[in-house]
Every structure is written in C-alpha cells, then in structure tokens.
Amino acid sequence: TAVRGVDPDEAEEFLRLFHTENPASGPVEPRIVAVREEIDRTGTYVHTHDELEFGARVAWRSSARCIGRLYWRSLHLRDRRHVTAPEEVAAECVGHLREATRRGRIRSTITIFAPDGPSGPGPRVWNEQLIRYAGYRAGGRVLGDPRYVGFTDTARSLGWLPPSPMGRFDVLPLVVTGGGEHAAAGPQVHEVPRDAVMEVDLHHPEHAWFAELGLRWHALPVISNMRLDIGGISYPAAPFNGWYMATEISARNLADADRYDMLAEVADAMALDTSSDRTLWRDRAAIELTAAVQHSFDEAGVSLADHHGESQRFLRFVEKEEAAGRHCPVDWSWIVPPISGGLTPVFHRYYDEPTDTGPMFRLDDQAKARGRGCPV
Amino acid sequence: TAVRGVDPDEAEEFLRLFHTENPASGPVEPRIVAVREEIDRTGTYVHTHDELEFGARVAWRSSARCIGRLYWRSLHLRDRRHVTAPEEVAAECVGHLREATRRGRIRSTITIFAPDGPSGPGPRVWNEQLIRYAGYRAGGRVLGDPRYVGFTDTARSLGWLPPSPMGRFDVLPLVVTGGGEHAAAGPQVHEVPRDAVMEVDLHHPEHAWFAELGLRWHALPVISNMRLDIGGISYPAAPFNGWYMATEISARNLADADRYDMLAEVADAMALDTSSDRTLWRDRAAIELTAAVQHSFDEAGVSLADHHGESQRFLRFVEKEEAAGRHCPVDWSWIVPPISGGLTPVFHRYYDEPTDTGPMFRLDDQAKARGRGCPV
Ligand code: HEM
Ligand code: HEM
Numbered sequence: 001t002a003v004r005g006v007d008p009d010e011a012e013e014f015l016r017l018f019h020t021e022n023p024a025s026g027p028v029e030p031r032i033v034a035v036r037e038e039i040d041r042t043g044t045y046v047h048t049h050d051e052l053e054f055g056a057r058v059a060w061r062s063s064a065r066c067i068g069r070l071y072w073r074s075l076h077l078r079d080r081r082h083v084t085a086p087e088e089v090a091a092e093c094v095g096h097l098r099e100a101t102r103r104g105r106i107r108s109t110i111t112i113f114a115p116d117g118p119s120g121p122g123p124r125v126w127n128e129q130l131i132r133y134a135g136y137r138a139g140g141r142v143l144g145d146p147r148y149v150g151f152t153d154t155a156r157s158l159g160w161l162p163p164s165p166m167g168r169f170d171v172l173p174l175v176v177t178g179g180g181e182h183a184a185a186g187p188q189v190h191e192v193p194r195d196a197v198m199e200v201d202l203h204h205p206e207h208a209w210f211a212e213l214g215l216r217w218h219a220l221p222v223i224s225n226m227r228l229d230i231g232g233i234s235y236p237a238a239p240f241n242g243w244y245m246a247t248e249i250s251a252r253n254l255a256d257a258d259r260y261d262m263l264a265e266v267a268d269a270m271a272l273d274t275s276s277d278r279t280l281w282r283d284r285a286a287i288e289l290t291a292a293v294q295h296s297f298d299e300a301g302v303s304l305a306d307h308h309g310e311s312q313r314f315l316r317f318v319e320k321e322e323a324a325g326r327h328c329p330v331d332w333s334w335i336v337p338p339i340s341g342g343l344t345p346v347f348h349r350y351y352d353e354p355t356d357t358g359p360m361f362r363l364d365d366q367a368k369a370r371g372r373g374c375p376v
Numbered sequence: 377t378a379v380r381g382v383d384p385d386e387a388e389e390f391l392r393l394f395h396t397e398n399p400a401s402g403p404v405e406p407r408i409v410a411v412r413e414e415i416d417r418t419g420t421y422v423h424t425h426d427e428l429e430f431g432a433r434v435a436w437r438s439s440a441r442c443i444g445r446l447y448w449r450s451l452h453l454r455d456r457r458h459v460t461a462p463e464e465v466a467a468e469c470v471g472h473l474r475e476a477t478r479r480g481r482i483r484s485t486i487t488i489f490a491p492d493g494p495s496g497p498g499p500r501v502w503n504e505q506l507i508r509y510a511g512y513r514a515g516g517r518v519l520g521d522p523r524y525v526g527f528t529d530t531a532r533s534l535g536w537l538p539p540s541p542m543g544r545f546d547v548l549p550l551v552v553t554g555g556g557e558h559a560a561a562g563p564q565v566h567e568v569p570r571d572a573v574m575e576v577d578l579h580h581p582e583h584a585w586f587a588e589l590g591l592r593w594h595a596l597p598v599i600s601n602m603r604l605d606i607g608g609i610s611y612p613a614a615p616f617n618g619w620y621m622a623t624e625i626s627a628r629n630l631a632d633a634d635r636y637d638m639l640a641e642v643a644d645a646m647a648l649d650t651s652s653d654r655t656l657w658r659d660r661a662a663i664e665l666t667a668a669v670q671h672s673f674d675e676a677g678v679s680l681a682d683h684h685g686e687s688q689r690f691l692r693f694v695e696k697e698e699a700a701g702r703h704c705p706v707d708w709s710w711i712v713p714p715i716s717g718g719l720t721p722v723f724h725r726y727y728d729e730p731t732d733t734g735p736m737f738r739l740d741d742q743a744k745a746r747g748r749g750c751p752v
Pocket of ligand 1: 066108310
C-alpha cells in the first residue's frame with residue numbers, strides 16, 4: 001500500500017471542526033500553524049488524545065448506515081497508536097473484547113492502532129468482525145456460517161487448525177498484518193481465547209423446542225476491517241463495537257438464505273404450513289427467531305437493542321442533529337430494519353444524503369475482499 | 377395551466393423507441409417527418425392507437441416504484457382522448473372501475489383522457505385513487521381514513537353530502553375538472569355508484585373475532601392523479617390500475633398510525649402483551665392482518681399479490697429487462713415491502729437508478745396537494 005502525504009487542508013478542516021465543537025480546547029489558529037508545520041516537516045501529524053477521541057466519535061455520528069448513533073458521545077477510546085506488531089495487534093483485539101463485553105453490559109468501544117504514515121502502513125485486521133463463525137464446505141452443504149467459507153479457507157491456509165470435530169459455531173481466528181517494519185512479513189493467524197468470547201445460547205420464551213435447534217450467537221459485534229479517516233490521517237485498523245440490534249442476528253445472520261438459513265427449520269418446528277410462501281411462514285418464523293434472540297440476550301444480561309426502540313432513539317438522534325444545525329447523513333435502506341420496516345417510524349420519512357467528507361469509517365475494496373477470503 | 381408546445385425532439389425520441397421495439401410498425405423516418413410537420417402546423421401531434429398503448433406500457437415498465445411490472449405488456453388501454461367534459465370524465469372513470477374489476481379477476485387497465493394541448497388543458501381527476509374512503513374529524517379522533525380528511529372537506533365544500541350516518545368506509549365521490557372549454561368551470565363532484573365498487577369484508581382464516589373488527593377494503597387500486605407523459609404529449613388524466621399487494625392494505629392503509637391505525641386493536645384481540653414494543657406485538661399483529669387480507673381476497677376471488685411472490689416476479693422482470701439491454705430504474709425503498717423486507721429477495725441487491733426521461737407517470741405538485749385536499 002503506497003502511503004501518500006497528509007493533505008494539510010483536510011487536517012485544518014478537521015481541526016476547525018474540533019475547536020468549534022469543543023470551545024474549551026482554546027483557539028484553533030496556533031494548532032493549525034503547528035500542524036501545518038508538522039506536516040511540512042514529517043509528511044504527517046499526530047492527533048492529540050482529545051482530537052482522536054472526537055474524530056472517532058464524529059466518524060460514528062456520520063455513519064449513514066448506523067441506527068445506533070444517539071449515544072455517539074459515549075464512544076470509549078482505546079488509544080493503541082503505538083502498536084504495529086501483529087501479535088500485539090491480536091492481543092489488543094482480545095483486550096478490546098474483554099474490556100467492551102463487561103459480562104454483557106456492553107460498552108461502545110474503539111481501539112485505534114497505528115495510522116498509515118511516511119514510515120509505512122498501519123497494521124490491518126483482515127476479519128470483518130473480531131468474532132465470527134467459521135464456515136466449512138461439507139459435501140453440497142456448509143457447516144457453520146456460509147459467509148465465511150472463503151475466510152475460513154484463508155485462515156486454514158495460514159496455518160489455523162479448526163477444532164475437532166468442526167462445529168456450526170467455531171469462532172474464527174484473527175488474521176492480522178502488522179504495520180511499519182512488520183508489514184512485509186505478511187498475515188499472521190491468532191486464535192481468540194474462548195474466555196474472551198461471550199456467547200448466548202438461544203431459547204424461546206414460550207417454545208421449549210427452540211433450544212433444541214442448538215442456536216447461539218456471540219454477544220459482541222466488533223467491525224474490524226473498516227478504515228477510520230480523521231483529518232487526513234488514515235487508521236486502517238480501528239475495530240469498533242456497539243451492541244447488537246436483535247434483527248441483525250434473527251432476520252439476517254440466522255435467516256438469510258446465504259447465512260444460517262434457519263427459517264424453514266423454525267417454521268417446521270412451529271408446525272407452520274410451508275407449502276407456499278403465501279402462508280406467511282417465513283414472516284412468522286422470523287418473528288419467533290427475533291423473540292428468541294431478545295429473550296435469550298435479556299436473560300443472559302447482554303445489551304441488545306430491538307428495532308422498535310432503536311428506531312425511536314434514532315429519530316431523536318436525527319432531531320438533535322438538526323437542532324444542532326448539522327447535516328445528518330442517513331442511508332434509508334440500511335436504517336430501516338429487515339423485518340417490520342413499515343411499522344417503525346424511521347420508514348416514514350426522508351433524510352439528508354450520505355456524504356463523503358469529514359471523519360468517517362470506510363471499507364476499502366481490498367479489505368472487503370479479504371474479509372470474505374476472496375483473492376485481492 | 378399554461379400549455380407549452382410539444383418539443384419535436386421528445387416526440388422523435390419516443391417514435392424511435394416505438395419503432396425500434398415494434399419492428400412491424402415499419403420504418404420510423406416517414407412518421408418522424410409527418411409528426412414534425414404536424415407539430416409545426418398545430419403545436420402538437422396525435423399519437424396513433426399503437427403509439428399510445430405502447431407509451432402507456434413503457435411508462436408502467438419505467439415506474440421505478442412499482443414492484444408489479446413483470447406483465448407490463450398486458451396493460452389494457454381505454455382510449456378516451458376525445459373526452460373532456462367533467463361529467464363524461466366521471467362516467468368513464470366509473471366505466472373503468474366496471475371494466476377493470478371483472479368481479480375480482482382484475483385486469484390492469486388505463487383510461488387515457490384528452491391531453492394538454494394548444495386548445496387548452498386536458499381534464500383532471502383530483503382524487504389520488506378513484507376509490508378511497510372519506511375521513512371525518514370527530515372530536516379529537518377521525519372516523520374513516522385520516523389521509524382523506526382534507527379531501528373529504530374539499531368534496532363537501534363542492535356540494536358532496538356524506539351518507540348518513542357517516543361510516544368508516546364511505547367511498548369518496550370523484551372530483552373532476554373538465555378539459556378544453558370546460559376547464560374554466562372549475563371542479564365538479566360526482567358520486568361513484570355503489571355497484572361499481574367491489575369491496576372485500578376482512579376475516580381471518582383462524583381467528584373468528586377478526587370479522588368483528590368490521591374491516592373491509594376495496595378490490596381495485598386505481599391511481600388517478602398522476603400525469604402520463606409520452607413523447608412530449610402530456611395526459612393529465614390517465615387513471616390506471618393493477619391489483620393490490622396485500623401488504624399495501626394490511627401493513628400500510630390499515631396499519632399506519634396516520635391511517636386506520638389498527639395494530640393495537642388487532643393485538644388486543646390476539647391477547648398479545650402490548651406493554652412494550654419489544655414484545656413484538658406490532659410485528660405479530662401486522663402479520664395476522666396480512667393473513668386476513670390475503671385470505672379474504674382469495675375467498676372473494678379477487679386478484680391480490682403477496683410480497684413474497686411479487687418479489688420473485690419482480691426479480692424476473694429485472695432479469696428480463698437486463699437481458700433486453702434496457703436500463704431498469706428501481707427505487708429500492710418503494711420496492712422492498714413494508715414487512716419482512718429482508719426476507720424477500722428484492723432486499724438483497726442493488727439496482728439501476730430511477731431516471732426522468734421517456735414515457736413516464738409523474739405526480740405534479742398541484743395534483744399532489746389537491747389529492748390531499750390541501751390549498752394549491
Ligand atoms: C451502540 C449500539 C449500536 C447499535 C445498536 C448499532 C446498530 C447498527 C446497525 C443495526 C447497523 C446495520 C448493520 C447491518 O445491517 O449490517 C449498523 C451499522 C453501522 N454502525 Fe452501528 N450500532 C451501534 C454502535 C456503533 C458504533 C459504536 C459505531 C462506531 C464507532 C458504529 C458504526 C457503524 C457503522 C460504520 C455501520 C455500517 C457498517 C457497514 O457499512 O457494514 N455503530 N449499526
Ligand atoms: C398488476 C399488478 C400491480 C401490482 C401488484 C403493483 C404493485 C405496486 C406496489 C406495491 C406499489 C407501491 C405502492 C405504495 O407503496 O404506495 C406500486 C407503485 C406504483 N405502480 Fe404498480 N402494481 C401493479 C400494476 C401497476 C400498473 C398497471 C401501473 C401503471 C400502468 C403501475 C404503476 C405504478 C406506479 C406509477 C407506482 C408509483 C406510485 C406512486 O408514486 O405513488 N402499477 N405498484
């Protein structure tokens with residue numbers, strides 16, 4: 001990855017934003033002069049702790065696809081900009097899991113590793129999320145998560161040994177490229193310790209048979225392959241987590257035909273008429289899956305949003321942003337939940353368009369391909 | 377309404393499209409020469425029957441928000457371009473209802489009235505749809521469809537007398553402005569005869585109590601306030617119908633908080649726990665409403681799509697359009713159904729952007745305002 005110099009205008013724009021929204025940080029002019037001088041001299045500059053924290057929070061606030069933005073000010077920063085060695089990156093990712101999970105009282109957290117810079121690229125985490133389940137091709141079918149069949153192959157080709165016997169919910173190892181002088185060494189595989197991964201066994205508040213489906217899901221969603229851009233500085237490894245909204249698990253991960261594809265099994269157990277889609281068996285099965293996820297997470301004491309409550313919170317967020325006079329980018333098709341869209345208030349309005357400037361999480365094409373185990 | 381002359385280039389573009397897609401119509405050049413000469417001489421031109429039919433069908437094919445486009449070639453044309461007098465427009469609208477309903481074996485139909493032209497504007501139908509229910513403000517609540525409280529007031533101010541006693545499902549009268557020499561006379565109100573309106577009483581395949589909710593809906597959705605533009609000619613009154621997709625009735629018209637708002641009542645009858653949205657009572661109620669609409673329409677022998685089947689058909693349409701090398705405009709947020717969006721295949725892909733050229737249905741701002749009974 002070629003690393004270009006930092007654009008001083010982008011830096012200045014960010015610094016002005018930071019000082020405008022944080023008056024206590026004093027006048028912006030001296031900081032601009034210092035940063036321009038630093039860029040002239042070194043090709044880059046170093047964010048203060050407060051700038052970095054603010055930048056990450058604004059990147060969250062600007063995530064057009066995220067419905068969970070109301071509490072963007074609460075994002076907790078783990079500043080690991082000094083970390084570039086792959087084994088340290090992996091260890092810090094595990095540290096992130098432990099610190100953010102808190103036995104279920106999940107804390108929105110971001111760990112920021114070394115940025116790209118004149119002395120080389122920052123490290124990268126190849127995984128889409130720090131916790132995901134392996135997928136194994138077995139005959140014509142897939143055991144585990146079909147989305148990660150390619151990534152699982154990559155991990156194995158790098159030396160990972162799946163558990164024996166292989167299961168439907170085997171946590172994938174981390175695949176990490178180091179930064180700086182470590183970059184040339186290529187990717188390393190690191191197992192995630194079992195005790196860093198909190199999971200929830202799924203059962204249904206009314207249907208006892210549900211537990212026998214043997215479903216579970218991990219408590220913490222940590223997106224780990226998006227780049228964080230702040231004021232001209234680019235952090236290619238900056239894993240962040242919130243908590244789940246139930247439908248992500250119940251109506252996508254466990255329901256999609258190219259994921260765990262569980263709707264038919266649930267419908268059969270519910271004794272629904274599956275002879276035609278028109279009997280609404282898919283619709284009913286997805287709702288009971290959602291009820292099971294919510295109930296199981298609640299009983300386990302794990303933070304979890306539901307699509308109704310989160311939609312309302314989201315509209316409060318949009319109102320606050322409008323009241324603050326800020327453009328509030330929204331990607332309707334990602335904000336509206338995958339079930340009962342029209343029953344949530346987010347469905348019934350228009351929003352500002354997504355933008356492409358300011359602090360922002362971005363998914364590189366290369367990172368996207370690697371996260372799916374595709375050739376890059 | 378000022379009526380501008382027809383743009384000969386728009387006319388030519390349409391004629392080329394018509395002749396390209398209809399080789400049997402012969403070479404396009406003589407027709408272009410004739411039409412350009414006609415526009416020079418008269419300021420406009422007259423579509424042949426085949427051009428008009430094709431133009432209307434292409435306008436449907438290009439409706440980015442319509443999931444029902446697979447059978448666009450089957451659109452049946454009622455050519456009423458000679459009609460401008462308001463009472464005749466109203467009578468032809470009633471004729472449309474009768475011819476398209478066919479006791480439930482609904483036929484996709486469009487009635488095209490006189491276009492805007494040098495001799496004056498075409499007629500207009502003010503109603504959003506030919507069949508809609510009145511809304512009456514009563515104390516702090518609304519009896520009937522809250523969406524049409526304004527339109528109901530308009531109709532009354534023009535002399536319409538609601539039935540006595542007023543009900544929740546009183547079919548609104550047609551409000552029509554004539555075209556040409558009739559335009560200056562202003563809008564007229566015309567009652568829709570009861571026997572031209574097929575309706576379906578709603579009951580549920582399993583829950584006997586459902587019928588006691590007293591719900592019903594009309595069989596035929598006829599959008600009547602969109603302008604049809606073809607090759608530079610503009611038809612301001614061109615009511616068209618397909619058949620309903622169940623969720624339009626069950627998850628929008630009967631469910632939206634600013635429409636019949638029936639979810640809570642259904643949930644109560646289902647004895648669901650409505651203490652919190654998180655119990656998914658809304659989701660479950662919307663599904664049973666949908667099941668009731670489907671079951672009742674099916675039993676009454678009325679054509680009705682469901683969101684699963686229609687999604688599949690829509691993807692076949694998109695594939696066919698792609699195979700024909702045509703741009704296929706799609707508005708994702710309208711195509712994805714209001715419930716179970718993620719469970720339908722239309723959710724999981726990207727599409728071509730909507731466009732603004734070629735034969736097309738358009739909603740004028742003025743028509744939009746009139747359809748809601750707002751001041752224009
Ligand atoms: C606190 C609880 C949170 C909730 C309930 C939440 C909810 C969601 C949901 C439902 C999505 C859509 C996911 C999908 O459909 O695949 C999403 C996307 C996203 N969220 Fe959040 N979120 C939370 C916290 C965060 C945090 C802390 C950040 C960053 C600091 C963040 C940044 C994003 C981004 C960048 C996306 C888009 C991901 C992509 O493009 O694949 N979210 N969020
Ligand atoms: C044959 C069965 C048909 C089905 C099942 C169908 C289905 C739908 C649905 C579900 C919508 C969205 C409605 C909403 O959310 O408010 C829609 C919109 C639309 N349809 Fe169709 N449709 C059919 C026939 C037609 C025909 C015959 C035409 C025109 C000739 C047409 C033109 C349109 C247009 C212009 C819209 C957008 C309306 C607006 O902007 O408000 N459709 N259709």
